[in-house]
Ligand code: HEM
C-alpha cells in the first residue's frame with residue numbers, strides 16, 4: 001500500500017491510499033480537484049499534470065520521451081512535472097507529495 | 103485490404119518534407135504533417151491565430167458562406183479562455199453517472215431496433231440517429247428534437263457532391279435563432295438557456311455570440327461522431343477477433359476508444375492564419391497565409407507511434423491529437439468519448455458479429471492527397487447475441 005498526498009491548487013490537501021493502477025486513476029477515484037484524466041491514461045490529454053515534491057523525484061523516476069514531449073507544451077511545466085497517468089502506484093511511492101498543476 | 107482500413111496518404115511526404123501545399127478556393131494552405139510541428143503550432147496562437155475572418159481557418163474555407171464567428175473556436179486567448187470557462191462545466195456533464203445511464207439506454211435501444219440480422223445501412227440507420235439522440239443529452243433538450251436533426255441529413259454545411267452548401271446552413275441558423283429567442287424569454291434547463299442567461303466577464307452574451315457557440319456545437323459534433331461510430335462498426339466487421347477480445351477483456355474499452363480516435367482521426371485537419379513571417383518545419387510561411395494542423399497525419403507519425411497503420415485496441419501509450427491539442431482542444435471530447443465507450447460496451451453486450459454486406463467509401467480530396475475518412479454508406483447485418 002502507498003499513501004499519496006495530493007495538494008490542490010487552492011492549497012487543500014488530501015491523502016489517498018493506493019494499491020494498484022496509476023496515480024491518475026487514484027486521484028480521479030478520490031475526487032482530487034484538477035485531475036480530470038480525460039483520455040483515461042494514454043498520455044494524450046495532459047489533464048493529469050502534477051508537480052512532484054523535489055525530494056520525491058527519485059521515487060517516481062523521470063518522464064519518458066513521449067511524456068516529456070507532452071509536458072514541454074503544458075501550462076506551468078517545470079523540472080518536477082509529470083503526467084501522473086504514466087506513474088504506476090506501488091509501495092515504493094509511499095509518502096510522496098504531488099501538487100496538482102495550475 | 104480490408105474495407106475498414108483507412109490508408110495514410112501523407113506517409114511519404116511527412117517523412118520527406120513534413121508539410122504539403124494545397125490550394126483551396128485561391129487561398130492556399132500549408133498542411134503540417136508531423137506530430138511535433140502540429141502540437142507546437144497549435145500551442146503558438148500568437149503566431150498562428152484562430153481569430154481571423156470567420157470561416158477562414160476551416161478548410162475548405164467557409165468565408166463565402168457565413169459571417170457568424172464560431173465560439174470559442176474562432177477566438178484566441180485570453181478571451182478564448184473566458185468563453186471556455188463559461189461553457190466547460192456544462193460540457194463535462196457526460197462524466198455524471200446519470201448521463202452515462204441515459205446514453206447507454208439510447209445505444210441499447212438503437213441496437214434493439216436494428217440488430218435483428220436484417221440488412222441495415224449504418225450511417226443513416228444507426229450512426230446518425232445515435233449522434234442526434236445523444237446530442238439531446240448534451241444540450242439537455244427533449245428527445246423529440248432528435249427527429250428534426252436527423253431529417254437534416256449527415257452534413258450540416260455540406261451535401262454530397264457540393265463541398266459547401268449555403269442553403270443547408272440556413273436551416274440550421276434559422277433553427278438556432280428560433281431556439282435562442284425562445285430561451286431568452288423563457289429560461290429553461292438547456293444549453294440555449296445557459297448561453298442566453300449565463301455571463302462572461304460579468305456581462306451577458308449577445309444573441310450572435312450564443313449563436314456562434316450553438317452552430318459550432320451542431321456542426322463540430324456531427325460528421326465527426328458519425329464517422330467515428332460508423333468506422334468502429336466497420337472495424338469489428340473486419341476484425342471480429344477485436345470484438346471477441348473486448349468481450350473477454352472489457353477493461354480495454356478505454357484504450358480501444360483512444361486508438362480508434364487516433365486511427366480514424368475523424369477531423370482531418372484545421373487551419374490557422376499566420377500573423378507574422380515565420381518558419382514551420384524549416385519552411386518559411388508568410389504573414390496572412392494559411393497553415394493547417396493535420397491531425398490525421400500527425401496521428402500516423404512513425405517517429406512516435408509504433409506500427410502507426412495498425413489499429414491496436416490495447417495501445418497503452420497513445421499521445422494522439424485526434425481531439426486537437428492545447429487551447430482549442432475539443433470541447434465535445436468528453437461527450438464523444440462517452441458515446442464511443444458506451445457504444446463499445448453495448449456492442450459487447452448485444453452484438454455477436456458484424457457482417458459486412460457492401461461499403462461505399464467517403465474519400466476527401468486535399469490537393470494531390472486522397473484521404474478515406476469513412477463511408478458514404480455501409481451496409482451490414484448486425485447479428486444479435488443470444
Ligand atoms: C469523435 C468526435 C470528435 C472529434 C474527432 C473532434 C475533433 C476536434 C478537433 C481536432 C478540434 C480542434 C480544432 C482546432 O484546434 O481548431 C475540435 C474542437 C472543437 N470541437 Fe470537436 N470533435 C469531436 C466531437 C465533438 C462534439 C461531439 C462536439 C460538441 C457537440 C465538439 C465540439 C467542438 C468545439 C466546440 C471545438 C472548439 C473548441 C475550442 O475552440 O476551444 N466536437 N474538435
Ligand code: FES
Nearest residue numbers: 039043045046085
Ligand atoms: S490522463 Fe490523459 S495524459 Fe494522463
